[in-house]
Amino acid sequence: MKKVLIASFDMEVGGVERSLISMLNNFDYQNYRIDLMLYSHTGDFMNLLPDQPNLLEESAAYKTFRMSIGQILKSGNISLGLVRLMAKYKANLSTSSEKGYKQMQYMWKYSLPFLPKHKEQYDLAISYLWPHYFVAEKVEARTKIAWIHTDFSTVDTDERVDIQMWNKFNYIVAVSEECKNAFIQKYPSLEKKVIVIENITSPDFVRALANEKIENRMLNDQRFKIITVARLSYAKGIDNAVKALKLLKDRGYKDISWYVVGYGGDEAMLKELIKEQNLEDSFILLGKQINPYPYMKEADLYVQPSRYEGKAVTVGEAQILYKPVLITNYTTAQSQVRNKYDGLICELSIEGIAKGIEKLYKDYKLRNRLTDNCTRTNYCNNQELEKLYQLI
Template sequence: MKKILLASFDMEVGGVERSLIHLLNHFNLEDGALEVFLYRHAGDFLNMLPDHIALLPEVKEYTSFRKSIKTVMQEKQFRLAISRLKAKIVAEIIGKKNHYSEPGYVQMQRMWQYALNHLPSVEKTYDVAISYLWPHYFVAEKVTAKKKIAWIHTDFSTVETDEVADETMWNKFDHIMAVSEACKEAFLTKYPRLAQKVMVLENLQSPTFIRQQALMEDPELMMEDPRFKLVTVARLSHAKGIDMAVDAMAQLKEKGHTDIVWYIVGYGGDESALRDKISQHDLHDNIILLGKKTNPYPYMQAADLYVQPSRYEGKAVTVGEAQILGKPVLITAYPTSASQVSHGKDGWICELSAEGIAEGILTLKADSILREALSAACLQSDYSNVQELEKLYKVL
């Protein structure tokens, strides 16, 4: 019997975590046993882990990565706290020196590098170890397995990292799974020497589950709103471009388009800054931050237009989910956008800017026939892709 380990951070609400739930629910290996190691047993999706997988006990040292440095100090994990603090300082220096727009990736990478010597290894030996979320240092360095697999969920051509250190880490893996062909190509522009290791395995989608969940709630606030309703489901972060969404709405309001409202489902570190930005533009009535929702599908269902204003994506889980619900979708022209939406057929791609987002919204708002055509194309498409798992089974 094959012994398989899958590692990830936690089960907080997010696209990666949602894709992991779909993967685990469809995972069926008759001659194997799957164990899941989460660095922290937390998140609204934790109770959605299927019964046929074993959740391993939490290890105190690994829980520190999702806690503040102050909390880690209070828990007397001094070496890990110092590693975190050192990573924060070094990342800020590197970010300023190289003019990085988001030094958070460097900080996370350095955090793991500095902390490795203070983290326990897994005693058990596995046939296969899977690391589902970057950075993959835990499986690379602390797990013994005959075969190791890592996942790519983002566009690495847009992410600033220490490439030499990262490539050393990637080389500890036998296979690297990219969630789209464009995601794979973007990764290889940065790490061409890893080409033989990389293959595409798309995020699993369950149309039946998504459509059922969309009927579970009735978002009265939205249903009773007579305005043209935009919906975005995303982490409140630089990568997801919610700040550009606020700027786009400000432009629309300035031009007199007051019959548009934007509902945003999600949470994240940029929430305070976004609320300030919304206040500065006096958009409290035009942009509604709904916060964390474990079931975002009723809100998608109630939308007139689903918008993904991201700066970069591997393959946005939420865009595919909106298409499953037959929603017209507008996405920005991030580098991998064409791998997700066929412009003018099953979605609309706009310029990656606040101006482009505003223009795309107005184009689709003004043309109901176009919106209906995009919706019809989505409803006629088969988005079920459980067959993707066959690629993983072959690798296993």
């Protein structure tokens, strides 16, 4: 049997984590032995991991990447705590409005001397989430693959440092053709390494969970219900969604409600924004939910208001549940929906989101057509794993 290592951060609720679970559920375990390295054995999705992969023991050093600087210092990892402080200081020198990517880069880069090497050797090692330093520097494997889930043309990274890391890999996997093109635009020298393997989707799994009985306040809401499932962060554009709903209310669309399943660092800001816009009864944050699908099933429309994406897992899941979908025209949008066939792409702006919703709200024939086309489309793509097997 071929030996494969897959490494990621944890199993907190998120699209990347759901795509990892789908991959693990569909892997060929007769021909491949899978070791799963999670830096931290935390997250509500831990219970969703299949039994076949061998979950490796947690490493105290790698667990620090999911800890605060204060927690690291208290745990006695003084060197790693000081490294984190240095990374934060250097990232803050950047003029970027979103410094988190550079901070994470430096945090990993400077931590390398203090991190243990992985002892076992593999035929294939996969780093499933950026930055990919563990597999790049601490694992021995005949073939190494790094996965990219986001649009790298939109994020501010230290490109010189990043190139050094990417060059440690034989292949770089993008989750869509547009995601690949955006990456090559930023790193043209890496073009020959980049291939596309889409996120594995499991329609039967999604539809089964959508029928789970839960307490769902949407059931008693007779308004036109919008749903978004996303991290509460700048990238996902939830602040623009709040402002778009305010525009619609001001234009007389009083019977629209918008629900968001998700959590993240922008929660306090969004709650304040919702209050400022007097939308407490209409824009409703449902928080972290292990199973978002009953909420998606109950909605009239799924909206993805993102500023950038690689390929949003939740959009495909909404289509699996036969929902009309509206997404903003982020760089990789064309890989997500076939515009006016199984979804609608709107301008990436507050006004664009409002107009897109207005169009779908008023045109029930268009909504029905999008829904019908979703029912005719087979969103199962297990065959994507064959591309991965060919690389081993």
